[in-house]
Amino acid sequence: MxxxxxxxxxxxxxxxxxxxxxxxxxxxxxxxxxxxxxxxxxxxxxxxxxxxxxxxxxxxxxxxxxxxxxxxxxxxxxxxxxxxxxxxxxxxxxxxxxxxxxxxxxxxxxxxxxxxxxxxxxxxxxxxxxxxxxxxxxxxxxxxxxxxxxxxxxxxxxxxxxxxxxxLAGEPERALVHARALVCLSPYDEAARAALVRLLLAAQHIDEADRQFQLGLRMLKEAGITATGALREARQAGAGPPDAAAAAPAVVASVRAAGPAAGDRRLVGRREEQQALAAAWEDAVAGQAGVVLLRGEPGLGKSCLLDCMRTRVRAEGGLVLSACAFEADQIRPFALWMEALRAGLPETAESVFGSGIAQNRESLLARIGELVAGEAGRRPVMLQFDDVHWADESSVAALHYVLRLNRERPVLAVLAVRESEMRDNVALQQALRSLRREGTLHELRLGPMPAEDIEALVRIRAAGADGARLSRECGGNPLLALELARAEADGGGEAGGSILELVQERLARFDPDGADVLRWAAVLGCVVNVPALLSVSGLDGNVVSRALEEAARQAVLVSGERDLRFAHELIVRAIYTDISPVRRQIMHRKVASWLEQEERFELSRAADLAHHASLSGDAGLAARAMVSAGRLCLRFFANEDAQSLARKGLQLAEQLPAAEQVRVVIDLHDVMLSAAPLQDWEGEAERYTRLAECALDHGESAHARRAYYMAASVRWQHGQWAEAREQSLQSERVARSGGEHEHTIGLAETARCLVLLERDLSQADAMLMEAQARAQRGQFAHHAIPAGIGMLRFYENRMDEAEELLKHARTLCKWAGDRLVEYQVDEYLAMIDIQRGRFEDATRRCQDLVTLGNKIRDGSEAPFARALLGLCMFALDDDPVALDAALVDLRLADAKHRLAYAQTRAAMLDCQRGRHERGALRATEALGCAEVLERATEMLLAHAVLAQCCRAEGEDAPALLHAEAVAKLHAAGVAAWAEDIARRVTGPAEAGDG
The missing domain is CATH 1.10.10.10 (Winged helix-like DNA-binding domain superfamily/Winged helix DNA-binding domain)
Structure with missing residues (x-):
């Protein structure tokens, strides 16, 4: 065998x-x-x-x-x-x-x-x-x-x-290889590094002993470990304590002298591939769009082919939109398109993406497709995406959509993908299968480069190296050939080995600080982020600058069109691999902690934060990062990504201590609630209540208040008014035990919920006044205060005051990133315009509301926004088509309170136009919904419309019954504007009867 x-x-x-x-x-x-x-x-x-x-x-x-x-x-x-x-x-x-x-x-x-x-x-x-x-x-x-x-x-x-x-302590030279390996495995083990320093001194490697001593002290500080003194004792046991000048390592001065052809970036070889790409471009220019997929393992020259095509297309007057995918960007929606458009069409990109994703997915797909179509109408366009195996699902979907939309326009997509990675990108696989079926995909597999081409490449890029021998040793990989040539030119000794080994050997030639700069840069990613590098490494700016310059001289880094980046992803991987797993975790933890403190509202930060926190080894930091990243995604309406992050966070939270776990779990469920409607809303509402009680057990009053409020919100959305009221009041009771800020927010949110429920309005008014006074004393603002007061003034028919308060609340909601409350505020502003009969103004506001409703979770918000817009069209043009279509979706969403509102207003319009039978049908449905919810205002309006319809049809007995119901509801207390409407519809005698 x-x-x-x-x-x-x-x-x-x-x-x-x-x-x-x-x-x-x-x-x-x-x-x-x-x-x-x-x-x-x-x-x-x-x-x-x-x-x-x-x-x-x-x-x-x-x-x-x-x-x-x-x-x-x-x-x-x-x-x-x-x-x-x-x-x-x-x-x-x-x-x-x-x-x-x-x-x-x-x-x-x-x-x-x-x-x-x-x-x-x-x-x-x-x-x-x-x-x-x-x-x-x-x-x-x-x-x-x-x-x-x-x-x-x-x-x-x-x-x-x-x-x-x-x-082997008595044989220092023999022991050193093992001591160095031990320090690499355990970089924060002071005893292990002290043993290495002793062995280096015993072997008379004084300079290296000094460097290891200084590096050891810095790394203990990096990890927050108090030195035991073992490292200092080991150094002092040798040639005496080092002075500061000797300990400070000098920047490597022996830089490989670049030959005259070192800057020559001509593409060597790959003639068949160049011809195939040129033919595809010519077909595209002639109006036959296509896709070319460059497949191959790392280092075979895919990126060089992309560079060559980019130069040609620009020389011919074409537009190139190019971007490169990175591993950390896989959760960042539309990452490729953001990079490509912001580099190639910055002003246009701003109109598509703004400061982030400001549209729903379907809207963005359409706008990207229209943008490319518009550009293709003026000049040929090449979409050039590298490392597509790491592309996020939204970028792939947009690419597929754009290519289908522009089949007969001068558009060519050239995609480079790593053969060994593409299988794991399911969205990419699906898109490629579809493109194959459509006959638009042409695939080029890059195999090993012929020996004569590698010889020519070495002659051009590394003059003086033995191109014939290197072409035999590199196995057809041009990147490996060039790395071997550089290693020989640097006196690297025996040629051979992998790119990983060669890069690690080159890294060893940097002084400890310089090598550390590159390690931090590799942890941060393929593109060198200098501000982040300075912040997280703790190294002096001059040290960082010298290290980057040296890395550029050694071709470890290259200047891109817009940034400084590593010459190849394999080089990043080699440097990253050289870092011990223990230190990687600490480095990722430091980067994640830095990102967590950042206040930039950018979707890229959410992706970076989630990436580094996941690799930090700190479950608490990682779970909190999922909350922060999820909230950032919600701010930019990337709801699916927010859900995915929250689910990962819930898995991480399982490892946390009980008190920390309940805080994080509540925060994560809050993200999920804002991102999408719940499948089992009753079960989730009960879960929120249990979480609130658990939070109280651990003294976490702020999170307990939030969980009760979440439960109340869910029950309100689904018509459980009594339960929603009780959970809202419980939220406020809990808030009293918190600090001043928490108590104020609890009062405002509870009061706003009571107004939405039309329950305990005098109590709600008192709570809002108290919250407002507390906020003024504390000199802070919260959107729930003006939102709640504005909604209450709407109920009281004080429309001017309501409108001003709600506009202020809308501004605060945008600043806080609370999209659901922002929608509710806009909803009320639209209803104020409708209430006043300002249907032209209401139409404009409803169009914005539709846009917002489409962005947030897939609940009843978008259908209701369309219903309000349809109601305006019905009022202005007597066209009920859009309204009736939106009402179908509202019924599917089981949004009875919103359905009742839309149907009563539509019923009144039908009655005004003499369509009493149609008006009665609408009012009957509205009444059924309102009675289930015990919604007095909508019940009164529905009865009033039905009374009018019955009277018009000569049905006096039913008309009288509906008028009596109006009178009873009037006595029970309803919105002030509803009483005015009822009087106009039923007549003053009937409305006030009883």
Whole structure:
């Protein structure tokens, strides 16, 4: 039987009889193999589906696909390795060597009993990070498992290295390689770094000992660890304490001298691909739109081909809209289009996106499509997107929409994608399948570059290097050839190795501060964010500047059209991989904490915050980041992304202590409530009440108040008026136990809810006056105060005062990012115009309300906005089509209070125009809704209209019954303007009778 090895430490690999096998293209498939192998038992399909795939991705289908790839990889005809039935999956590991399992078994014994040679072999064979690059922070359960296994592996590696450093203390040169590896694994372990300093001094590496001493002190400070003195004692035991001048490392001065052709960026080779791209462009210019997909592994020249095409198109007068996707941007809606439009058409981009996503998804798709169509009417357009395997779902949807809309216009899309990554982007796969069916997709697979082309490339870019030999050694990868050439020119010694090893060797040539600048830059991303780099690294600006200049000289960084960025994503990955997992977490934590304090309202910040917090290893920080990022998404109407972030946050919250957990869970449910209507609203309302009580148990009054208010809001939306009233009052009772600010907000929100319910209005008025006085004393403003008072004045028929208050509330809502209350305020402003018969003004306001209603969650807001607009059209043009269509959607949304309002006003218009039968039908439906809700004002109006209709049809007895009902409701108390309407409709005698 063939010998099979699974390597999960360092570079992922499957080895059969000493030969590396081609790996499945999907990273999730590789992650699944590791998960099955480390568990070594039967696992349920459902748990595996939830582990790595989301519901929209067809998790069962994705799991079947991954298992089929693993079967081909592991099975050699002698044995069935993947055993799966309808419910379970397992892997047969008999006879398979798994490096992580063997390492943990070795460490679980006593490493001190093993021969030194055996320990050194283990240190060499089992080096590297567990599942490097396969963390999948978006999938919490897998990520948590991966991090736990990584920590186990790190402990085992550390145990082996500690024993070697202890055992070889008398042979410093032999021990140094293990001491350096130990410090890389445990960068904040003062004892480990002290041991390294002692060994360096013993081996007479004085300069390096000084650098490690200074770096160790800085890293202890970075992690907030109090020094024990071990590091200083180790340094002083050598040649005496270093002075400040000697300890301050100098910037590397030995920069590789660039040859005369170093700046020559001509594209070398890839003639067939260039011709295919040129032909596609010519077809596009002739009016035959198309898509070219450049597929290939990293370093084969996809980006260079894009650069070449960009230069050609611009030279011919075409418009290029280009952007590059980044891994952290996968939750940022329309990220590619934002970057492309803001770079290529900044003024137009502002009208599409504004300061963020200011439209709903459908509106944005339409506007992007129209924009490209308009530009294509003036000149040919090329859409050029690099690293599309990381594109967010909204960007992919927009690309597909734009291409379908512009089939017969001069538009060409050129997309570069990494072969091994694209399988995991479900939205991209679906779009590409559709484009293939439509016949618009042309695919170019980039294979290894021919040896003669690599020779020519080396001659141009690295004059003096042995191009013939390098072309043989690089395996057809031009990026690797150039890295090998640079390594030789820098005196890197023996050529060979991977790009990862070459970049890490080049990084070692920087002084510790310079190398640290690049590590921080790599943590931040492919584009160098200098302000962030200065803030989070804690390094002096001059140090950062010198390091970036040096990195640019060494071609680690390149100047893009608009920024400074790493020359290739592989270089970022190599530098990032060089950072120990423990330090990565601390660095991500520091970046996330910095972003959390930032006050910029940008969707990109939400994506960055969620990304860094997920990798921080701090569940509390990560969960809070999901709240902050979710609220930012809501501010820009990215509701689906807000929901996704909130769901991830709820998984993270499971790890938190009880008091912190209840706070975060309430905040996350608040995000989800604002993002979308609830499937089980009664169950969720009960959940909010339980969370409120739990928060009270832990003394978290502010969050308890918020949860009660959420429960009241849900019950109000679904017509449970009595329950909503009680939950609102409970919210206010809880607020009394909080601070002044919290108490004020609790009073205002409770009062506003009571006004919406038309309950306890005198109490609501008193609460609002108290809240207003408290806010004035505290010198702060909150939108619930003017909103509540404005709604109350509307009820009292004090329309001028109501309008001014509601306009003020609208401004405060926008500032606070509370889109739901902003909608309610706009709703009341529209109703004021309708109430006054100002239907032209109401139409303009309702058009804005429709836009806002379409942006926020998919509830009754958008249908009601359309119903109000339809009501205005009905009043002005006697055309009920738009109104009746919106009423259908309101019925589906089960929004009885809004349906009753729209139908009573429409019924009055029908009656004014003599259509009493139609008016009676509308009023009857409105009355049924209002009676279910015990909504006195709408009941009075419906009865008044029915009384008028019955009178007009000669039905005196029913008319009298409706008039009596009007009189009773008048006595019970209704909105002041409703009494005026009832008198006009039924006549003063009947309205006041009884």
């Amino acid at each position: 063939a010998q099979l090895e699974l390597r999960f430490l360092g570079e992922f690999g499957v080895i059969r009889d000493g030969l590396a096998l081609p790996l499945p293209p999907s990273k999730k498939t590789r992650a699944l193999l590791a998960y099955l192998s480390l568990h070594g038992r039967r696992l349920r399909r459902e748990s595996l589906c939830e582990l790595l795939w989301e519901v929209p991705d067809d998790p069962r289908g994705s799991l079947r696909w991954s298992l089929s790839k693993l079967r081909r990889l592991l099975e050699d005809g002698d044995r069935e390795r993947i055993r799966a039935d309808r419910s379970h999956v397992e892997i047969d590991l008999e006879g398979i060597d798994v490096d992580a399992v063997r390492l943990q078994a070795l460490a679980a014994g006593d490493p001190g009993r093993l021969p030194t040679e055996a320990l050194e072999r283990a240190a060499a064979d089992y080096a590297g990070t567990f599942l490097e690059g396969l963390e999948f922070s978006d999938f919490h359960n897998f990520h948590a498992w991966c991090i736990a296994e990584r920590e186990r592996t790190t402990r085992a590696q550390t145990a082996v290295l500690r024993e070697l450093v202890r055992r």
